[in-house]
Amino acid sequence: MEHLFLQPFSRLAVCGGTHGNELSGVYAVKELRKTQPDQFGSFSVAAVISNPRAVEACRRYMETDLNRCFTEALLSAPVTDATPYEVRRAHELNSQLGPKGSRDAMDLVCDLHNTTANMGICIICLNSDWAGLHLYKYIQERTTATPVRLILLDLAPSEVYSLESLGKHGLSIEVGPQPHGVIRADIYNWMKEALDRTLDWVQSFNSGATFEGGEVEVYIHERSVDYPRDPETQEITAAIHPQLQDSDFTLLRPGDPIFQTFSGETILYAGKELYPYFVNECAYYEKKIAFHLGRKVTMNIPSISVKKN
Amino acid sequence: MEHLFLQPFSRLAVCGGTHGNELSGVYAVKELRKTQPDQFGSFSVAAVISNPRAVEACRRYMETDLNRCFTEALLSAPVTDATPYEVRRAHELNSQLGPKGSRDAMDLVCDLHNTTANMGICIICLNSDWAGLHLYKYIQERTTATPVRLILLDLAPSEVYSLESLGKHGLSIEVGPQPHGVIRADIYNWMKEALDRTLDWVQSFNSGATFEGGEVEVYIHERSVDYPRDPETQEITAAIHPQLQDSDFTLLRPGDPIFQTFSGETILYAGKELYPYFVNECAYYEKKIAFHLGRKVTMNIPSISVKKN
DSSP states (O other): OOEEEEOOOOEEEEEEOSSTTOHHHHHHHHHHTTSOGGGGTTOEEEEEESOHHHHHHTSSOSSSOGGGOOSHHHHHSOOOTTSOHHHHHHHHHHHHHOOTTSTTSOSEEEEEEEOSSOOEEEEEEETTOHHHHHHHHHHHHHOOSSOEEEEEEOSOGGGOOSGGGGSSEEEEEEEESOOTTOOOHHHHHHHHHHHHHHHHHHHHHHTTOOBOOEEEEEEEEEEEEOOOBOTTTOOBOEEEOTTTTTOTTSOBOTTOEEEEETTSOEEEOOSOSBEEESTTOGGGTTTTOSEEEEEEEEEEEOEEEEOOO | OOEEEEOOOOEEEEEEOSSTTOHHHHHHHHHHTTSOGGGGTTOEEEEEESOHHHHHHTSSOSSSOGGGOOSHHHHHSOOOTTSOHHHHHHHHHHHHHOOTTSTTSOSEEEEEEEOSSOOEEEEEEETTOHHHHHHHHHHHHHOOSSOEEEEEEOSOGGGOOSGGGGSSEEEEEEEESOOTTOOOHHHHHHHHHHHHHHHHHHHHHHTTOOBOOEEEEEEEEEEEEOOOBOTTTOOBOEEEOTTTTTOTTSOBOTTOEEEEETTSOEEEOOSOSBEEESTTOGGGTTTTOSEEEEEEEEEEEOEEEEOOO
16 A cells, blocks of 8 residues: 655644543543643644533533534534524634634544443544544554554545544544543543553654554444334333443344343344444433444555655 | 331332432333232332432432432421422422321332442441341342442431431432443342342231341441542542442552542542442532441341231
């Protein structure tokens, strides 16, 4: 595969509290603010609390999920009195960290999240983002405390609804399992490790290091599965089965148990072999998602280094 | 020790959703409502969603913590326009399940809770409640899936602020770890097991069985420990240390690590030997409690059987 040259990364943003009750990112960003600006050498870091009102209230969001507000359509819609707080805040963040898709945008936006699912460290980035894929490879090769995986967003950039899409490059770092509204030291340490390695990588990249390409394993979303629900009340009638609970990224086969009803019956999986993730994520009950299913794909990525001007 | 005769238990209440985002109890109560009334034989069961608005919103409470509203002082205070929703609801529940301290009160109130702490099954009851202590002994002797412990409330009944104090006898069943707003099948199964054994015990008791007394181990609250906080902002500056996290009911000794600051330093315990519990309970951040500390006490309880009229 060819070798790619990318522009140096001079302006980074590290965001936490995009969901106000995901506390590892909130405290990692607050800690980052205590760092001296010159500690980063070749680049600047903006440490951003994305949704300060939701952080203050320790809620995911106040009016609507901020991390679904960054499509080009929503970012270019006029603001009126009826515009929810989070859409207004998305416009502010777009001015501060973007504008999305422009040459003024941050070189890298790194958004920190937690999940109640047993996901370890999970990077989410766009399929066309070679820097994101290299960051994943770099973090994975150096992390022993917990598995590191990558979910690839198979979307056009304009359609990407999440905050990290404001940058020229972007990645979400999801770390779990952690209850929302709680901070666990183990999960915080994993997130800090992923964040520190991200900053190390950028420093090395800017300094002229070549990052070898090769094969990486990634997960691509196929479909989502809802909880069984009462057809009249829409209330859930089952929990994730104990065998699937905490088994994110473990191959799900036809006939495997996926739900246990509240009266004790087991419901089996009837689809094709796929990998579950975001299993029993707290915030997805309202989105009618019990878990996502994806396929595992081996990608070949090019080697990269900085483009010298 | 003497033998005690207690009145039969003819009216029981099983309550869930006292905290609206503790989902095991919510779904256990909804499941219980599907049971035929005659299935319980010698007693009736009222299945109560204690805080329906908070359950609907999937929040702990709307205005104030319902499970702190059942002191005699609050239950006898006049209701005005400024009275919070939960205090009004406590008055309703007092009419329905009490009145507290009266002969019309439910014979047993069993209140179902979850915690983000690694508490397994934890019964909480009043020090003078022999039925509660026998229920604990009965559940503990029969449960192998997870440890069963008891926290004894060392209070006068009039001062007890929690819902189960409405009944002539009362117990809270706390099951964890489970994130609030999430339902895990394993935790639900533990709660169902504790609840089913409670109903079994009442049926046996009413039928004339003698329950032998003997020694039981209980925990009694000594003091609570707050997170380290920034003196100016009052924000927490540390998480529970990984060695203490998930180690509820494991003896804490002077010199053991208890906190890890967000910059990575370890803070050691400097008090006397005690047992921690409710370690990193989500809802206690706002109450400024990182964990409780209690002493372990061996109690001798009398044998009991039903008083025949």
